[in-house]
Amino acid sequence: MEVTRVVRRGLTSLAVAVVVLGGLATTPPARAAWSAATTPGPAASASVTLTAPTGLTVARNNGVLSSTVTVSWNAVLVDGTPVPGYRVVLGGSGVTLPTTRGCTTTVTTTSCTDVFALNLLAQYTYEVRAVVNNWTGPPSTGSA
Amino acid sequence: MTTTTLRRFRHTARRRLLVVVAAAAVLLGGGVAWAAWTATGTGTAAAQAVTATVAAVTPGTPTASLYPRPTAGYPTTGPGSIVFTVNNPNPYSVTYNAIALGAVTSGNEGACPAVNVVPATPTPTVSITVAPNATSTLQTVPAALSMLQSAPNGCQGVTFTVAVTLTGTSVPA
Numbered sequence: 001m002e003v004t005r006v007v008r009r010g011l012t013s014l015a016v017a018v019v020v021l022g023g024l025a026t027t028p029p030a031r032a033a034w035s036a037a038t039t040p041g042p043a044a045s046a047s048v049t050l051t052a053p054t055g056l057t058v059a060r061n062n063g064v065l066s067s068t069v070t071v072s073w074n075a076v077l078v079d080g081t082p083v084p085g086y087r088v089v090l091g092g093s094g095v096t097l098p099t100t101r102g103c104t105t106t107v108t109t110t111s112c113t114d115v116f117a118l119n120l121l122a123q124y125t126y127e128v129r130a131v132v133n134n135w136t137g138p139p140s141t142g143s144a
Numbered sequence: 145m146t147t148t149t150l151r152r153f154r155h156t157a158r159r160r161l162l163v164v165v166a167a168a169a170v171l172l173g174g175g176v177a178w179a180a181w182t183a184t185g186t187g188t189a190a191a192q193a194v195t196a197t198v199a200a201v202t203p204g205t206p207t208a209s210l211y212p213r214p215t216a217g218y219p220t221t222g223p224g225s226i227v228f229t230v231n232n233p234n235p236y237s238v239t240y241n242a243i244a245l246g247a248v249t250s251g252n253e254g255a256c257p258a259v260n261v262v263p264a265t266p267t268p269t270v271s272i273t274v275a276p277n278a279t280s281t282l283q284t285v286p287a288a289l290s291m292l293q294s295a296p297n298g299c300q301g302v303t304f305t306v307a308v309t310l311t312g313t314s315v316p317a
Contacts, residue, residue, distance in 0.1 A: 033313045033314050033315075033316055034236075034313065034314040035311070035312075035313055035314075036199065036234070036238040036240070036311065036312050036313055036314055037198065037199075037309060037310065037311040037312075038198060038199040038200060038201050038230060038240070038308070038309055038310045038311075039198050039199075039200060039201075039309070040201075040246055040307040040308065040309045041200050041201025041202060041203075041228070041230075041307070041308055041309075042201065042202075042203045042228070042249070042305035042306065042307060042308070043201060043203055043204075043226035043227060043228035043285070043288070043305065043306055043308040044203035044204060044205070044206040044226060044227055044228065044303060044304070044305050045206050045209070045210055045224060045225060045226045045227075045261075045288070045289050045303070045304045045305075045306065046206040046207070046208040046209065046210065046301075046302065046303045046304065047208060047209075047210040047211060047256075047291065047299055047300060047301060047302050047304070048208045048209065048210065048211050048300065048301070049208065049300045049301040050300060078211050079209060079211070079218070079219065079220055079222050079223055080219075080220065080222075081219050081220075084214070132211055132212055133212040133293050133294070133295070134212070134294065134295060134296050134297055135211070135212065135295070135297050135299070135300055136297055
């Protein structure tokens with residue numbers, strides 16, 4: 001009886017030892033990794049500059065009692081997206097066309113119609129600038 | 145079985161058990177050592193961990209991309225991209241996987257005060273691995289900065305810098 005107990009105890013210890021050592025053998029060797037950090041250093045970024053609208057065209061529409069002028073231009077893109085607005089001014093004057101003349105302070109499309117071009121003999125010229133919030137771009141080449 | 149015989153048997157069993165355990169330890173322990181080291185040799189050796197040298201970030205030449213942020217947010221991740229290189233003076237590779245953005249400096253503080261540009265949220269993610277004793281290629285992190293909607297007209301065509309801190313870990317060889 002005593003012999004059997006001793007043998008069992010021995011076998012149990014052996015099994016435990018094999019399991020423990022086997023676990024050690026299959027565990028991959030430890031690898032150290034250091035944390036790394038840079039000192040704060042400068043990275044750069046830059047803002048865009050608005051460009052002038054191109055392709056400005058002026059089409060005069062003379063009626064019996066009225067005369068209007070439709071001004072059109074190509075969209076100005078920022079980051080591939082059209083800018084949200086444009087400002088149309090009378091060429092040379094820098095005066096923004098009032099709402100009553102059809103071109104509101106900020107035009108959100110790429111054309112507007114000046115409905116107050118009454119003088120049939122006059123030559124109206126216009127300039128268009130791209131607008132992004134407080135930003136205003138350079139004027140387009142004036143067009144008659 | 146007499147008491148003497150029983151003692152002898154116990155003694156023998158213990159010895160056998162010790163031998164078996166020792167043999168198993170040598171064999172399996174040898175396996176661990178073999179897994180970690182493949183070089184052999186004799187003599188004495190000494191090892192000392194290197195002292196990590198802090199890496200530095202240097203700005204690159206940016207492509208103009210920033211403009212006043214639309215109410216609905218920027219339509220792409222292009223605006224506010226930042227560019228830089230990072231050098232690794234250590235004799236091991238490092239992977240940086242976190243970036244912290246600090247103070248912004250304006251290239252034209254008079255026309256466009258730096259307060260008009262702020263780090264974007266959420267903070268962008270990075271994964272930059274730099275070889276030992278090397279400088280990275282030019283890194284571009286998109287959507288890192290944002291410009292306030294109220295930014296003045298003078299903020300067109302301005303270069304900004306932002307303090308960048310990268311954190312990561314060494315890459316095991």
